[in-house]
Amino acid sequence: MKLAIGSDKSGFFLKEAVKNHLAGQGVQADDLGTLDPEQAMPYYEVASTVAPLVQNGTYDRAILICGTGMGMAVVANKYQGVYAAVCESTYAAEKCRAINDANVLTMGGWMIGEQLGCDMADRFLSTGFTQGLEEWRQAFLSGAREKVKEIEETIYQK
DSSP: OOEEEEEOGGGHHHHHHHHHHHHHTTOOEEEOSOOOGGGOOOHHHHHHHHHHHHHTTSOSEEEEEESSSHHHHHHHTTSTTOOEEEOSSHHHHHHHHHTTOOSEEEEETTTOOHHHHHHHHHHHHHOOTTTTOOHHHHHHHHHHHHHHHHHHHHHHTO
16 A cells, blocks of 8 residues: 655644654655654645645555644545545544545644554554445445545536
């Protein structure tokens, strides 16, 4: 799996902790910025750098971190095929994958401690779409994912 990671100044230290944690597990996360908290990129620049690379398949998934996680999600979700979920717990990080097939995890550096952020990244990366769900729910969610893609097509054709 190809993984991108990025943050603004408010998410820099959590991003570094998550990136180092993943590297310790042998997971390479390409850091697309901010690389120096003193020369920080704003959240909208980071998200608009990373999201198109998820959209075009250069990266399978991404982790974006700003102060609340919300700014990154708002911008990333502007790109067709990018499904960014703001999460504040390991449960949400797991379910955003299992239920919504999210391909971008966003977190808040002001709200998430380093250990929790690392645990959330682990859960996000290790969970597959519909994993652990009942058969009827798997069928429903697969159909729902297709309906969401149809909705996207109508929106982006305009």
